[in-house]
Amino acid sequence: MKGNQTWMSEFILLGLSSCWETQISLFVLFLAMYLVTVLANFLLLFLIRLDNRLNTPMYFFLSVLSFVDICYSNSTVPQMLVHFLSARKSIPFSSCVLQLHASLALGGSEFFLLGAMAYDRYVAVCHPLHYTVIMHGGLCVGLAAGCLVAGFINSLMETIITFRLPLCHNVINHFTCETLxxxxxxxxxxxxxxxxxxxxxxxxxxxxxxxVLVSYGHIVAAILRIRSTQGRSKAFGTCASHLTVVCMCFGATIFTYLGPRSAFSVEEEKMVALFYAVVAPMLNPLIYSLRNKDVIAAFWKVLEKFRDKEQRL
Known part of the structure; x- marks a missing residue:
């Protein structure tokens, strides 16, 4: 055997199941979820772009999150769908490296973005009078860019040290090129x-x-100081969607990558990776949209504009 892994031209992915009927069922299910993911995130981007009421720091970060979710899903799901219908689930070496780098970079960027969004909610609740001054356009763009750069730098480092290892075989027990x-x-x-x-x-x-924990610690303390029930409800409502997404996204990752290796099986790792590749990018825009009156109002406003145009035609 050669001293390094560059002789391998491709890898074989074992996927989620070897049963043909199961693969067909999974193909239909994940295709539907993938289409919902792409449409929901693009719709959210579209609404934020069109409605002036959504031109705020919170929705700026949300638009960046939607863009990251679209890219994250596209880095894994289309290949997985093709493999469901393929007898031989192969991926070229270079594509495997690119896929690992992209998924790690986009996943890392998303976690940093959730942290930045928590800071945004902290300023909105704890310093409402200075919110527009503190969260100015330059800071928002800088935070978003910093999140993306940090994610890609971390991914580049991890990808390089992973593929510098000499590899004994090329069969990956996963549906994607994942680090572990x-x-x-x-x-x-x-x-x-x-x-x-x-x-x-x-x-x-x-x-x-x-x-996130520090930000929400201050947020909860500030909300408890609000005397009126209506004021507390309104303050908590501005954070509920983000807090839901944070709990959903951070939870499984902490158990996967920071928990003891013996406590997690290969199949469980696949399920967690599947959650971040398919489920989370689909749920994020739905959570932010269904729990947000401004987004729903913007959606109906756009529909009314299209109806008016159709009536004029």
Whole structure:
């Protein structure tokens, strides 16, 4: 065997199931979820772009989150759908490297964005009179850009150290090129890589999660100081959607990448990866839309405009 892995031209992905009937059922299910993901996120981007009432820092971050979710889903799901209908589930070496890099970069960027959005909610609730001054356009763009850059730098580092390892075989027990699944192919000790995965997890997961906890600690304290029930309800309503998404996104990742390795099976890792690739990008825009009166109002406003145009024609 050669001293490095560059001789491999492709990898074989075992996927989620070897049963043909199950694969067809999964194809139909995930195709429907993928279409909902793309349409819902594009619709949210469209509404934020058209309605002036949504030109606020909160919706700016939400539009960036929707863009990241679209890209994240596209980095994995189309290939997975093709493989459901393929007898041989292969992926070229270069595509595997790109897929791992993209999924890690976009996933990391999303966690950093959730942290930035928590800070935005903290300023909105705790410093409402200075909100527009603090959360000015330059700061919002800088925070969003910083989240994306941090995600891509972390991903580049992790991708390089993963694919520098000599690999014994090219069969990946996963439906995508995922870090832990690729590391299992290594012919050498991966202790250093696991330490780097833990460090990466701390930077990408624990730090944003800590920012979220600190922000919401101040938010809860501020809400409890509000005397009127209506005022408390309104203040909490501005944070409810974001808090729901935060709990959903951070929870499974902490158990996967920061929990003990023996406590998590390969199949459970697949389910968690499936959640972030398919379920979370679909639920995020739905949670923010269905729980948000401004977004619903913007949606009906756009529908009324289209109806007026049709009547004129």
């Amino acid at each position: 699944a690729v590391l299992r192919l290594a012919c050498v000790d991966i202790s250093f890589n696991m330490v780097m995965v833990a460090i990466s997890g701390f930077l990408v997961i624990v730090l944003p999660c800590s920012l």
